Amino acid sequence: MYYLSTVNLLFNSICMKKILLTTCIIAAFACNKVEKAETYSNYPIEAVNLNHVQLSDNFWLPRIESIQNKVIRYAFDKCEAEGRLENFVIAGQVIKGGEGCARGKMPFDDTDVYKTLEGLAYSLINSPNPTLEAYADSVITIIAQGQEPDGYLTTWRTINPMKPTSDWVTPGPRWSHLDISHELYNSGHLFEAAAAYYWATGKRNMLDIALKNADLLLSVFGDNTYNAVPGHQIVETGLIKLYQITGKEEYLHLSKKFLDLRGDSSVREIWGAENIQDHLPVLEQEEAVGHAVRAVYMYAGMTDIAAIYQDAEYLAAVHKLWENMVNKKMYITGGIGSRHHLEMFGDNYELPNLTAYSETCASIGSVYWNERLFRLTGDAKYYDIIERTMYNALIAGISLEGTEFFYPNPLESDGEYAFNKGACTREAWFDCSCCPTNLIRFIPYVPNLIYATHDNDIYINLFMSNKASIPGKAVTIKQETNYPWDGKIKIHVSANERQAFALKIRIPEWVVNKPVPSSLYQYADTSDDTYKVWLDGKEIKGELTNGYFEIKQDWPENSLVELDLPMQVRHVVANEQVTDLKGLMSIEYGPLVYCAEEIDNKGHFEQIRFSTKDHFSVESAPELLGGINSIKKKEDSKEQSFIPYYTWSNRGIGKMKVWFAQE
Numbered sequence: 162m163y164y165l166s167t168v169n170l171l172f173n174s175i176c177m178k179k180i181l182l183t184t185c186i187i188a189a190f191a192c193n194k195v196e197k198a199e200t201y202s203n204y205p206i207e208a209v210n211l212n213h214v215q216l217s218d219n220f221w222l223p224r225i226e227s228i229q230n231k232v233i234r235y236a237f238d239k240c241e242a243e244g245r246l247e248n249f250v251i252a253g254q255v256i257k258g259g260e261g262c263a264r265g266k267m268p269f270d271d272t273d274v275y276k277t278l279e280g281l282a283y284s285l286i287n288s289p290n291p292t293l294e295a296y297a298d299s300v301i302t303i304i305a306q307g308q309e310p311d312g313y314l315t316t317w318r319t320i321n322p323m324k325p326t327s328d329w330v331t332p333g334p335r336w337s338h339l340d341i342s343h344e345l346y347n348s349g350h351l352f353e354a355a356a357a358y359y360w361a362t363g364k365r366n367m368l369d370i371a372l373k374n375a376d377l378l379l380s381v382f383g384d385n386t387y388n389a390v391p392g393h394q395i396v397e398t399g400l401i402k403l404y405q406i407t408g409k410e411e412y413l414h415l416s417k418k419f420l421d422l423r424g425d426s427s428v429r430e431i432w433g434a435e436n437i438q439d440h441l442p443v444l445e446q447e448e449a450v451g452h453a454v455r456a457v458y459m460y461a462g463m464t465d466i467a468a469i470y471q472d473a474e475y476l477a478a479v480h481k482l483w484e485n486m487v488n489k490k491m492y493i494t495g496g497i498g499s500r501h502h503l504e505m506f507g508d509n510y511e512l513p514n515l516t517a518y519s520e521t522c523a524s525i526g527s528v529y530w531n532e533r534l535f536r537l538t539g540d541a542k543y544y545d546i547i548e549r550t551m552y553n554a555l556i557a558g559i560s561l562e563g564t565e566f567f568y569p570n571p572l573e574s575d576g577e578y579a580f581n582k583g584a585c586t587r588e589a590w591f592d593c594s595c596c597p598t599n600l601i602r603f604i605p606y607v608p609n610l611i612y613a614t615h616d617n618d619i620y621i622n623l624f625m626s627n628k629a630s631i632p633g634k635a636v637t638i639k640q641e642t643n644y645p646w647d648g649k650i651k652i653h654v655s656a657n658e659r660q661a662f663a664l665k666i667r668i669p670e671w672v673v674n675k676p677v678p679s680s681l682y683q684y685a686d687t688s689d690d691t692y693k694v695w696l697d698g699k700e701i702k703g704e705l706t707n708g709y710f711e712i713k714q715d716w717p718e719n720s721l722v723e724l725d726l727p728m729q730v731r732h733v734v735a736n737e738q739v740t741d742l743k744g745l746m747s748i749e750y751g752p753l754v755y756c757a758e759e760i761d762n763k764g765h766f767e768q769i770r771f772s773t774k775d776h777f778s779v780e781s782a783p784e785l786l787g788g789i790n791s792i793k794k795k796e797d798s799k800e801q802s803f804i805p806y807y808t809w810s811n812r813g814i815g816k817m818k819v820w821f822a823q824e
């Protein structure tokens with residue numbers, strides 16, 4: 162075993178700073194740009210990629226800017242301070258015959274660097290930043306140093322295969338303990354980041370590292386070689402992204418092989434087969450079980466396979482898993498994975514509030530999966546899940562300041578519960594920092610989720626102020642809205658020349674008296690208010706198809722579509738089989754789930770009750786919590802106050818609840 166002295170560590174750290182500086186200069190010359198790549202998904206419906214969408218939104222744009230201007234650098238500084246960057250340098254020295262000892266605590270620490278790079282890449286697409294890009298190039302040069310000559314890239318094992326960074330990882334040769342080594346998880350995030358950076362910049366520096374690693378995987382795990390199952394999924398979707406860029410079918414085959422092999426592995430370490438979704442062949446899995454992040458990453462990979470191979474069996478399997486999750490295992494916030502123990506899905510209808518896990522990464526994975534299901538089917542119900550998750554469980558994971566993070570996202574806090582870190586207050590970083598870096602990679606990707614096209618259809622799935630040029634259509638769409646605080650949306654449609662197409666506008670299920678596309682939650686009150694649509698000032702009516710209001714016509718040069726999605730406070734109750742929510746009620750407004758914090762309800766927090774007879778007022782509070790609508794209720798001369806769930810715990814540790822007793 163090799164140990165570095167403090168002096169050596171400092172020396173390494175100084176070396177790395179020098180590398181960062183010099184590679185900035187080298188990178189400027191070495192990375193010849195090629196034309197920015199469009200990505201093709203092999204799905205029947207294509208997303209309108211974020212390079213065609215310019216946000217001007219009051220809600221999402223500041224969040225994306227905060228990631229680019231502050232959080233990315235913050236995360237790289239953390240990675241540097243905790244050795245995640247240095248590990249690549251140490252690995253490089255070991256490869257050259259030197260000595261070393263990995264820093265950090267997790268076998269997947271490398272991925273925090275990849276995920277931060279991925280978010281950086283997406284942020285560059287609409288907001289070029291040469292300084293940040295040069296910094297990224299220097300980080301990529303550091304990553305390259307840690308790659309072994311044959312393409313292998315997992316720094317802790319290169320540095321010392323007998324001394325894993327975590328004591329729960331079994332030492333041994335490459336690929337010998339895939340259940341827990343995270344070698345293929347590291348590859349998966351490398352591929353996802355490389356695809357993003359190539360797309361954003363046209364540079365091959367990160368992509369070449371990824372392809373070299375992927376080619377190694379082909380030689381080890383490809384056809385007629387070692388049959389093994391990744392212990393933590395994501396290499397499946399990562400390989401497919403490399404296939405989509407290069408057209409190399411072996412990457413696609415290996416992705417499918419990793420999925421097809423499941424249910425037939427006998428090697429088990431620590432977590433058990435069900436926790437890593439290896440208990441049954443994927444086509445026979447009907448219940449969402451095990452580690453929630455692993456699960457939704459795998460379901461996303463299965464959906465890719467269903468789309469690319471047009472495989473009906475794969476499609477049937479993901480539909481069953483989706484129905485199970487949405488009908489029996491999802492929080493009202495869109496969060497999934499209810500147990501702290503092994504970060505896993507609970508049993509059907511097991512949805513506790515105080516001890517909810519609802520990992521931020523699982524919400525992000527659910528969005529990635531649901532977005533694929535939409536592109537495969539054209540059904541708006543997947544976007545009902547995406548919207549609910551994005552505006553509630555997912556962004557609750559990051560503080561309004563942008564530099565504190567929740568790992569679990571409980572729906573109740575007693576101000577004390579700290580079964581696991583981050584259960585009642587956000588933290589600056591974690592030893593296992595998957596959630597912060599996942600937020601960094603996800604948030605700049607948000608503009609990619611707004612529009613999609615299929616033949617002569619243009620889908621509008623999310624509402625935020627932006628201007629988008631629709632590829633292949635010579636059509637520009639401009640949205641103006643104050644969503645999610647107001648349901649009024651102006652959609653300016655400009656066509657270069659008169660042309661026929663269908664504009665499909667998603668009408669959220671919360672507008673048509675259904676909070677979710679399942680039987681898990683329902684409104685306890687009724688409302689006659691419904692959506693309205695005007696075309697050039699004239700109200701138009703029509704039936705919804707798959708959740709979309711369709712305007713099909715010969716579009717003149719300029720048209721104005723106005724949409725009114727009436728927002729009001731609605732009472733929600735859960736399916737009575739959810740014992741933890743029996744007799745409880747929650748409220749929501751538009752796409753936002755609301756909660757009450759003790760800080761706003763001193764002296765009467767414990768007395769809060771809901772009833773369908775409640776009279777609420779909705780008040781714009783631009784100075785509060787980054788600018789929100791707060792909801793008030795007068796009760797016995799006391800004013801109860803409610804805030805959007807995602808804003809909780811931004812004013813210190815205290816009590817919070819989403820669900821209250823029903824009067």
Ligand SMILES: [Zn+2]
Nearest residue numbers: 520522595596
């Ligand atoms: Zn996480």
